[in-house]
Amino acid sequence: MILQEMIKKPYSYLLFLSFIPLIFKSINYLIIGSYAPVSLLLIIGIPLLYGLSNHKKWVKHIIKTWGVLLILFGVFRFLILLLFYLDPINEIHIREQLNFWFKLVNIIGIILGVYFYRNVSKFLFQ
């Protein structure tokens, strides 16, 4: 099993941990009737689970895609930050989230994304 193989590698824990914020977000939004985060979770999660049964190629593609999505997540949020600096939009609800933690999460997202994209082999091959 690929899963058993992956569990033996410490890098894999980083991969599984990177899904936790999305899982929490999905639950939070599901409660208030929004399906966007849970849809993304299923789009990534189902093929990943399927691949883990015995499709190494699938898993490789999914990890790469997840990496790209994490990079896009960080970049998009940085663009929003830039937009708010250039044009002070009165969206206080968004503005209040643009704090230190917001920037830190973006940086972590981009670093993890790049790491997952470039090191797929470390998760799957010796």
Add this chain to the structure above:
Amino acid sequence: MKHTLKPLFILISCSFFSFSGNAQSFDSIFDKEIISRQQELIAKLTGQVPLNEITSLAVRNSFKERKLTVSFLVKSLKAIGLTPQKHNYRLSNEFFFLDLFFRPYRGTNVFAVIPATIKTDEYIILGGHYDSEPKAPGADDNASGIALTYGVAYKIKQLKIRKKNIMIVFFDQEEENEIGSKAFAKKIKREGQNVHSVHITDMVGWDKNNDYAVTLSPPIKNIKQIYSSTANRLSIPLIDSKMMSSDHKSFYDLGFDAVLISEDFKNKDYNPYYHTEKDQYNTINFNYLASNTRLVYEVIKHLIEN
């Protein structure tokens, strides 16, 4: 002692300032006690006088400022014998993909029920938003609407006969696409409440030409009839409009009979300072606010007595 007297002095000075410019006396328009309560409320909501010895509100925009406003409104409703409740809500972002990147909207509506004196499940909802734009003290937009609602609640509570329940609501986040009222309207719809009509007040304190004209939007047939006849009786010019940019839209969109009472937008006699730092206490025409309070009170009184 010094701290206690200072706000009082400012309040009295402000009251004098706003009294002095108007031709008609308050007594001839409405209950003097209500007007002084309204002045105090607007002064505190706009930072003209501090909320207490250590806290003052300049604007009501950030989560922290709105939370402080909620505490003050709860206290104010308790002071007139009502039992306020908080409606905490969370709502997804305007565009669904933003849910992937940001936290949901969160806020608090404050509401209280003045129960009917007979057994009925029918409600009239009366309210306005308490939040303001960033940097704007929001005296007219919309401390004036809060003061009007508060004044009407005070008077309604004193009525001996009420055949309908009155729900007083102060909405959060109107300045962010009416998020607070959207959440509240959804809650009312979900609970299957029997709502006769919804009356929203927003920007009811500016009247430069002193004609006392008031806008009703949209002119829903049955409600308009009552407003028209009451306005005629009180010699208030009533103007129809189809304006939908306030909290009444949230209810109207869900099928409730909801109207907005506001200053004269049609003839451009509206507050030029709205959404700016100049929307301050001393720009409020308290005679006009009193006139509007009386109009809404008479309409609600008519509705709950029949």
